[in-house]
Amino acid sequence: MTTLYNDPSTFMEDQLAGFLDAYADRLRGVEGGVVSTAPQDSPEVAVVVGGGSGHYPAFSGLVGPGLAHGAVVGNIFTSPSASRACTVGRAADAGRGVIFTFGNYAGDVMNFGLATQRLAAEGIDARVVVVTDDIASADEPEKRRGIAGDFTVFKVLGAAAAEGLDIDAVEAAGQHANAMTRTLGVAFSGCTMPGSEEPLFEVPEGHLGLGLGIHGEPGIEDVPMLSADQLAELFVERVLTEAPEGAGRRVAAILNGLGTTKYEELFLVWGRVSALLRDRGYEVVQPEIGELVTSLDMGGCSLTLMWLDEDLERWWTADAYTPAFKRVASALPVGTADHTAVETTSAATEIPAAGEAGRALAGQVRAVVSDLAVLLEEKSGELGRIDAVAGDGDHGRGMLRGITAAQAAIAEVPDHAGAAAVLRAGGRAWADDAGGTSGVLWGADQEAAAGTLDDAAASYAAEDAVAAVQAFQDSMQQLGRAQVGDKTLLDSLVPFVDALSAAVAGGASLADAWSSASAEAAKAAEATQDLRPAVGRARPLAEKSLGTPDAGAVSMAMILGRIAEHLR
C-alpha cells in the first residue's frame, strides 16, 4: 500500500516538489507540471505528455531530450485540468506548436481538448494524440484505453520532434505509432491511494484480472492464476491476434510492471515471451523490461508490441535522456571485448588411481552419499518447517540441493579414485549448487575432511575417521565463526566429535563409537530448542524460536545417525 505521505490531499504537489528538487539541473516546475530546460539545437515541436499522478515514470519522468518537452501532472489517477495543460503547453512551446499526448480517458480527453482550443485562441497550434493500445478495453480501436503503450507513442513523438519535423508530421508519426501499438495487461492485486485504508479494488485470491487497466477499470474476466510461462503464452497469443493489418515481423516490445510485480518476475516472463515471438518469426528490437507506466503499488504487468516500419524503428531506437528513460547509443561501444571472447575454465585435475583400501573406502562414501540423498529428500519438508520459525525456511531445500549435486558429481568421478577424491568432488559440487552460507560450509568442510585422508594408504583405522571429522569441525568453526551454544549445527557436531574421539581413544570400535556419539548428537540437537539463536540469523523472532530446535543441528544429527547405520 501507499504508506508514505504527509497530507494526502497535497500528495501530488508534495511529490512533485521532491521530484523537481532531484532534477533541478534539467527540469523546471511550472503551474501544472514540469518542462525540460535542455536547450534545443533548433526549435522543436513541443511534445507534452500528461495525465493523473501515480503512474511514475509516466508522466514527469519521461521529460528530457529526445522524449517529452513537458508533462502535465494531475492529482492521483485524476486528469489535470485544461488550465494546467495550457500553462505547461505555453511553457514548452518553442514556436512550432504543441502536441498533447495521453491515454484515452474521458477526463483527459476533455481537459486536453479544451486546452488545445484555448491555446489556439492564443495563436499556439495545439493538437492531441490519444493513445488507445489496450486491446482488452473495447473492440473498437478508438474506444480503447491507453496503458503501457503510452510509452511507445510518446517515444515516437519525442524522436520525431527531435528530428525537426513540423507539427503535421510529428502528429502523423504519433498517430501512426498508436495505430501500430497493442497491449494486454493483467493485475494480481489492487493499489491503495495515499491515506486510504483499503485498496481501490481487489482481485480474488489465487486469480488474476485479465485486461484490468491501470486504475482497476473493468477487465475481461478474473481467471485462475497462471505460471510465468502460461502468462507469456497468453500475452503473445492475444496480442498477436490483434496485429495491425499488413504489419511486418519487426516489433518493439515492452514488458511493463505495474508496481509490485518486480524485475526478476518480469525477466522470467520476458524469457518465454521472447522465445515465443522468435518461434513465430518475429524479431524484437530493443525490448524494455521494467516499470514505465505504473499504478501505485498495484501488482500486475502487461505486454506491449509496436509493429515497426523503417520510420518507427528509427524513432524507437533514437537516443533519449530523461530522469527515468535513457538511451544513448554512443555510450555502448560496439563490438565484443577480446578478452571475453574465449571462455577460460579452471584446468581439470587428473584424479590419480587410489590403492585398494582407498577404492573400498570410496565405495562406502558413495553408498553413504546415495543414502543421505534419500534421507534428505524424505526430511526436506520437516527441516523446512523447523527452519521457518527462526530462519527463512529453506534449510531442507538447501541441504537437498547440496546432497543431490554431490551425488551427481561423485557419479562422474572415475572408479579408480579413492575416498578423498570422491569426498572432494562431492564437497565442491555441494558448495557450488547449494550456495549460501550452509552450502559453502558443508562443501568446504567435506573438502577439509578429504584433506586428512590418504588415498594411497594400505589400510584405514578408526583414528583416521576421528581425524577426518575433526578437520570437518575445524573448518566449520573457522569459516562460520560460530560457537557452541549459538544455535547452529555446531551444537550437535561438537558433542559428536568429542564423544567419537573419546570412545575411539578408549578402544571402542568405530561402529560402536560412531553409534554412541551420534546418539549424543541427537540429544544435543534436541536441546538447542532452549538456546537463543545466534545474532545475525535471518530473522530475529527470538521469542518464537525458543522451544524449537535448530534446523542445522537437527539435520547434522540425522546425517550422523544415518552414517552410523552404514558402519554396523
Next chain:
Amino acid sequence: MTTLYNDPSTFMEDQLAGFLDAYADRLRGVEGGVVSTAPQDSPEVAVVVGGGSGHYPAFSGLVGPGLAHGAVVGNIFTSPSASRACTVGRAADAGRGVIFTFGNYAGDVMNFGLATQRLAAEGIDARVVVVTDDIASADEPEKRRGIAGDFTVFKVLGAAAAEGLDIDAVEAAGQHANAMTRTLGVAFSGCTMPGSEEPLFEVPEGHLGLGLGIHGEPGIEDVPMLSADQLAELFVERVLTEAPEGAGRRVAAILNGLGTTKYEELFLVWGRVSALLRDRGYEVVQPEIGELVTSLDMGGCSLTLMWLDEDLERWWTADAYTPAFKRVASALPVGTADHTAVETTSAATEIPAAGEAGRALAGQVRAVVSDLAVLLEEKSGELGRIDAVAGDGDHGRGMLRGITAAQAAIAEVPDHAGAAAVLRAGGRAWADDAGGTSGVLWGADQEAAAGTLDDAAASYAAEDAVAAVQAFQDSMQQLGRAQVGDKTLLDSLVPFVDALSAAVAGGASLADAWSSASAEAAKAAEATQDLRPAVGRARPLAEKSLGTPDAGAVSMAMILGRIAEHLR
C-alpha cells in the same frame, strides 16, 4: 507477493535467462552469472559485483561500461558459491586482476573469500571490497551489513577501474568509498519468496521496522508509522550522526525503494530530506531516487549518503551505462533553453463593469457559492461513501475541492462585475483545481451557463434562469457524452431542467418552479440506485452498485435543493 514463476527451485536460472535475452547486445552469460561484452579502450581491473538474487538491479543490472564488469548471481537471498564467483571472475578478468565487491553477509564473505584464494592459485590477482554501510546493523563499522550503499561503493569501483587505475588503487578507492558511506533503512512490509504462501517476515500493522535489512534481518525496533516528513527527519538525523570524522559538506545521496514503496512516495520523502540537508549546510551531488537495491516485493526505503572528496565526487559523477543505471553527461546539454526562460501567461482579461441588475445577481451567485461550500464540506464524507461502492470514493473530495477553488476565485473578482463574470471565474477555478472528469464538467458547464447571461441587462426574468440551466445541461451532455439512465449526474439534472422549464412556461415564479423541479431531481437521484452504472466507470462492481444511488446524481440534486432555498 512474488506471483510469477514456473518451478520455484529454478527461479534464479529462469529469470537470468530472460535478463540475458533482453541484454544480449551488451552482456553474456557465463556459468554463475553475467559479464559485459563491451570492448575496453585499454584493459581495466575487473569489478565483479554479486550476491543473492531478488535485489535487482543489484547485481546483474549494474554491469556495463563505467560500472561493474561482471555479476555473480546466487539463488534468491542466497550467496552464490565460490565456484560461480570464480567462473565470473575468470571471464571478467582482462589481465589486471579482479575485485569482488558485495554486501557484508556471512555466506558472501566466505564464498567470495574462497574464490579469491582459488583465483590466486591460478595466477589471477583477486581482492574483496566488502560493503558495510548499514548503521543500524551493528555499532562496530566492520560488522555492519551492506544494503543500498552497495551502489555507491560499486559506482566508485567501476569509475576508478574505468580510469585505468591499477588493482591496488581501485581497491583503495572502493575501501575509501565504503568508509565514507552510511545508510539507514526502514521496512513497512515483508517480501514473499517465489512459491511461498507467507511473507518471509512481517512488520506489525501500523508500524515500521527501523533498521531492518534487505532480507528481514534484525533491525533496531518496530516503531509506530511515521509521516513522510517525519521519516525524512529521522533518516537525516541518524545518518548525519554517523558522519565520518573530518568529512566535508558535499555528499552523494540515494533514496532507495525496496520494491513496493513507489516512486511518488520516494520523491515526497526526498523533498524533505533535501531541504533538511540544505538547512544543515550540505550540498547534494546528483542524488538518485529510485530502486537500486531491492528486496523482492518488500515495502520500505533507505537513505544513503556518501561524503565526497574530489576523487569520490569525480567517480560518483562519472559516466556509466548499464541496463539499470545510466549516466551520460554529454546527453544532457548544458545551459537553459531560451524559449522557456520567460514564463508566458495568458493575458488577464479586464472585467467590465456590469449594470445594477447584473451586480445584484452577482451578489446572489456569490452567496449561493459560499453556502454550497458549507454544504459540500458537510456532505463530503457521505458522498465519498456512496461513490466508493462503484467508483474510487473521491466524489465528495473532488466536489469540495472544486467549490472551494470557485469560492476563492470569486472573491478575487471585482465588485463591479456581473453574475456572468463571477460564474465564469468560479467555473474556471473549479475545473483547474478539481481536475479530472467531474472537475472539467462542472467548470465548463458553469462557463456555458455564464455565456447565456448578459451582465449589462437592465433586469432578469425566470426565463433567463431556464436558459442558463439549459446551457449548463447542454454543455454537460456534449462534453461528457453520457445519456440519461447511465447512472450519472444527468439522471437528476435532466428531470430538473425539464420540470423547471415546464413550470416557468406555465407561469410559475422562479422560486416555486425551482423548488418543485429540485424535488423532482432528488427523487430521480434516489432512483439511480436501480440503474446499472455507465460503461467506463472507475470500477465495474456492477452487482454491488445496484442498490446504491449515483454519487454525482445525489450531489447535483443536493446542490439544486440548496439553491432553491436561496430563491425563496
